Amino acid sequence: MQYDASGGGRYDLLVVGSANVDLVVGVERRPGPGETVLGSDLAVHPGGKGANQALAAARLGARAALLARVGDDEHGRLLLASQREAGVDTDGVLVGGAPTGVALITVDPSGDNSIVVSPGANGRLTPADVRAAAPLLAAARVVSLQLEIPLETVAEVTRGLAPDARLVLNPSPPAPLPAEVLAACDPLVVNEHEARYVLGAAAGDTPQDWVRGLLALGPRSVVTTLGAQGAVVAEGHADSLHHLPSPRVEAVDTTGAGDAFTAALAWRLGRGDDLRRAAAFAVRVGAAAVTARGAQDSFPTPEQVDAV
Ligand code: RIB
Numbered sequence: 001m002q003y004d005a006s007g008g009g010r011y012d013l014l015v016v017g018s019a020n021v022d023l024v025v026g027v028e029r030r031p032g033p034g035e036t037v038l039g040s041d042l043a044v045h046p047g048g049k050g051a052n053q054a055l056a057a058a059r060l061g062a063r064a065a066l067l068a069r070v071g072d073d074e075h076g077r078l079l080l081a082s083q084r085e086a087g088v089d090t091d092g093v094l095v096g097g098a099p100t101g102v103a104l105i106t107v108d109p110s111g112d113n114s115i116v117v118s119p120g121a122n123g124r125l126t127p128a129d130v131r132a133a134a135p136l137l138a139a140a141r142v143v144s145l146q147l148e149i150p151l152e153t154v155a156e157v158t159r160g161l162a163p164d165a166r167l168v169l170n171p172s173p174p175a176p177l178p179a180e181v182l183a184a185c186d187p188l189v190v191n192e193h194e195a196r197y198v199l200g201a202a203a204g205d206t207p208q209d210w211v212r213g214l215l216a217l218g219p220r221s222v223v224t225t226l227g228a229q230g231a232v233v234a235e236g237h238a239d240s241l242h243h244l245p246s247p248r249v250e251a252v253d254t255t256g257a258g259d260a261f262t263a264a265l266a267w268r269l270g271r272g273d274d275l276r277r278a279a280a281f282a283v284r285v286g287a288a289a290v291t292a293r294g295a296q297d298s299f300p301t302p303e304q305v306d307a308v
Pocket of ligand 1: 018020021022046047048049052102103115117148255256257258259295
């Protein structure tokens with residue numbers, strides 16, 4: 001594998017994570033246990049939290065790269081094509097080992113979704129794959145991780161970062177995080193569900209409670225996303241806590257909005273913005289992303305962010 005970080009220096013953002021094909025059905029309401037509901041025609045989109053972030057960053061203008069694994073199949077080719085079309089460097093996308101990951105998604109009329117992921121090839125992205133991609137990691141200003149790949153692979157990334165690189169982690173879907181991973185996060189990015197999972201019974205009730213509790217677990221900074229309410233951020237200690245409100249938009253489909261938010265945040269942090277400024281921009285990117293259907297199809301250009 002040859003990683004070309006020449007001619008302009010380093011990658012603004014390397015995303016190490018999943019690539020899924022999203023199988024999406026619109027429903028009047030999401031089914032309960034044991035229930036069957038009828039939905040819309042099936043829509044098939046490129047997705048996966050990792051691939052979404054890489055593409056969202058590239059669409060905003062970032063020099064982005066993706067380290068991931070897809071199957072040697074039609075879904076894998078669809079994902080590679082969408083990344084390349086957006087300008088993402090896909091030298092780090094490995095092919096084979098299992099079928100491409102698939103996400104089964106239902107979206108209700110309010111734009112809320114439920115997602116079940118079959119990890120497939122994502123589950124075969126190993127620590128050895130990360131070590132083999134050392135030049136790619138060394139060339140990244142910011143590295144972004146989520147949890148649709150094995151936890152030991154995530155931990156290996158935290159050990160292979162360039163000394164001046166910044167790590168952004170969105171623990172989605174949530175899982176117990178080793179102390180070494182938590183300590184490397186700058187920031188840890190969570191929504192309410194993920195905050196409550198990580199904090200357990202001691203979570204408290206307000207976003208401010210969650211941010212304080214999460215900071216006490218060791219990350220250098222924390223961002224809690226609140227959907228239409230924006231985000232709360234803090235660096236180092238809870239005194240630095242700030243609420244960044246979201247512009248009001250008509251939500252059509254929230255799928256991937258968190259990925260667009262995190263990608264925008266990571267990119268702007270790598271460009272030197274402070275956390276508050278980067279999160280204020282990311283809130284607007286997330287708001288723009290909920291105004292259109294699908295994950296990657298909804299990710300905004302800079303002009304579309306300016307318009308919200
Ligand atoms: O965050 C949205 C993403 O979650 C979808 O694209 C789906 O693939 C799942 O990974």
